[in-house]
Amino acid sequence: MAPSSTKGDGVRPRSDPEWHSVAAPGADLPAALRGTVGPERVLQALQDLERIKSRHAGWMRDVHVDLVRRLNRDAGSGQAPEPFDESMWHRGAHLDVLRGNPLVERIGTGLTTLAAAAADLATSADTSGKLPTEAFTRCLDEAVEIAAGLQQLISETWNLLASIDPLTGLGNRPAMLRRLAIESDRHARENQPCCVAMLDLDHFKTVNDTHGHVVGDTVLRSVASLLAASVRPYDAVFRYGGEEFLLCLPNADLRTAWAIAERLRLKVAGWSIPIAKGAELRTSVSTGIAPLSSAQSVEATLERADAALYAAKSRGRNCVVVRNA
The missing domain is CATH 1.20.1440 (de novo design (two linked rop proteins))
Structure with missing residues (x-):
């Protein structure tokens, strides 16, 4: 795997961030969607x-x-x-x-x-x-x-x-868009920071081609469960589509969002996924982060996070890239 890149676009990450101490802004997402609850x-x-x-x-x-x-x-x-x-x-x-x-x-x-x-x-x-x-x-x-x-x-x-992705049990894209709209409105009212992190499984096509789609589904479910269990209680994890996931990180500035994403990157990279016949598989994620702002549409924020994700892929994958507003 490629080594982690700590480079951002103008953001210098803090060391050992105390991100667990951030106050919760409120629970706008059904409890089921904070974890992986299947249909x-x-x-x-x-x-x-x-x-x-x-x-x-x-x-x-x-x-x-x-x-x-x-x-x-x-x-x-x-x-x-x-x-x-x-x-x-x-x-x-x-x-x-x-x-x-x-x-x-x-x-x-x-x-x-x-x-x-x-x-x-x-x-x-x-x-x-x-x-x-x-x-x-x-x-x-x-x-x-x-x-x-x-x-x-x-x-x-x-x-x-109707809001659950049937494979992973995470929130689906319509649920994601509703949550991001809520956070965008909150930012407009309270100027509370919120960031969006887009995660993509590295070399996932190779997993499907080598091991088959059943194993590919197992990998998606396993990573989804790991992400949902590893974020803060008021964060939300969604399946964006394919092998991509999206994190909504309320009350998180870019530094805090980077720390959360880097923590998740390390967890995924060290995660062993059991597959057929007792074998195990490892994977990694590339992540792009962008701040959510009421001054721009949710769609524009997603485009910026996607651009940051593309930059992470270009830098060798298995890294986190932050894009400033």
């Missing part, structure tokens, strides 16, 4: 949510029938409904896929509150033959809010599925 896992989350939604609706129907029976003093006409199985909510793929979504915690709390409220209403119906109006209204409001929250999570999960 199969998202589909499982959708199945979980639909099952919980159906069970919740059925349970509320049973509670209503039971309250009417109690108010009519018709004790022999049926049995009390089984308590809602809250463990359905506290396990499953939806928790992994939707981690960080405030609705997840809100629905979990609401289910506990609703179960207790339904039990209190049943006690009131048995002891006084009446349902306290205020308590009954709160119970209904809670049930409606939970149902609406579940439907919103289902809609968001469908949107998430």
